[in-house]
């Protein structure tokens with residue numbers, strides 16, 4: 001059997017993935033409004049064909065970052081290459097290579113969904129036939145065929161979000177900024193949009209998104225950065241970020257203070273809440289360690305009212321990293 005083609009393919013794949021240029025490269029990005037510093041030196045890199053999620057509390061500067069990187073406003077300092085072009089020297093080049101879906105809808109409510117899309121196609125000089133062909137293909141892809149010929153004023157929030165994305169996709173951009181794409185969507189519409197985003201990434205598109213939903217970052221993003229107090233306070237994969245916070249634990253709740261005392265004497269307690277009558281026991285959440293814990297509870301005849309298992313998730317990471325500012 002001749003393995004040569006397979007090896008050649010493997011080598012080519014390895015070469016293209018390591019040589020792949022970054023879609024976004026940012027160093028020392030700064031932005032202030034008056035004496036309010038919003039971005040105080042941001043560095044980040046987004047590899048082409050990946051999803052990068054920017055998290056942060058309200059007012060952290062996520063939209064500001066998106067607006068700067070998509071040429072809508074100017075930075076006060078720092079360097080950025082976006083879609084292979086220098087942001088400061090060649091903003092037109094950047095603009096030609098990207099698509100942006102803003103946090104707030106940018107469509108005309110009096111026109112129909114289809115008319116909005118065709119208008120956008122015209123703005124991109126797609127030509128009459130091609131513009132209409134792409135508009136119809138996107139209406140179908142985003143499940144908007146039924147509403148295509150109704151005015152936008154009759155669309156629900158989820159339908160408007162999907163049309164927003166269609167407006168961005170009409171020019172077929174290879175790098176897309178999505179500012180809170182699923183805010184206000186119901187769980188099913190959110191999942192539908194995730195599927196669409198995954199489909200785009202499978203086609204090699206790069207996605208830079210901001211979100212308030214940590215589950216969204218967890219499910220979609222290859223890398224996640226947390227913005228707080230003008231700086232990126234953490235950056236990595238979801239798994240890497242989760243390792244930043246203390247591990248999992250079992251929470252036991254007792255009926256009365258005496259049972260709590262009894263248990264605290266025989267179990268490896270890491271934290272105790274006398275008001276809530278709870279104890280925290282470190283745990284990896286695995287069956288083996290749980291059955292050891294249950295054996296000890298039974299052996300000491302402890303009166304446990306409630307047992308729950310907690311593994312660190314991105315919510316814990318987010319709360320831990322952004323706590324300082326909230327205080």
Ligand SMILES: Nc1ncnc2c1ncn2[C@@H]1O[C@H](COP(=O)(O)OP(=O)(O)OP(=O)(O)O)[C@@H](O)[C@H]1O
Pocket residue numbers: 033038056057058059060061062063064065103
């Ligand atoms: N044009 C402006 N003039 C003055 N201050 C501004 C302006 N635009 C934004 N800001 C301030 O910059 C900070 C960052 O705002 P930004 O919209 O980037 O936050 P965000 O992270 O997107 O928040 P949210 O989660 O609420 O969307 C906020 O304190 C905001 O008040």
Ligand SMILES: [Mg+2]
Pocket residue numbers: 062063064103179
């Ligand atoms: Mg915002």
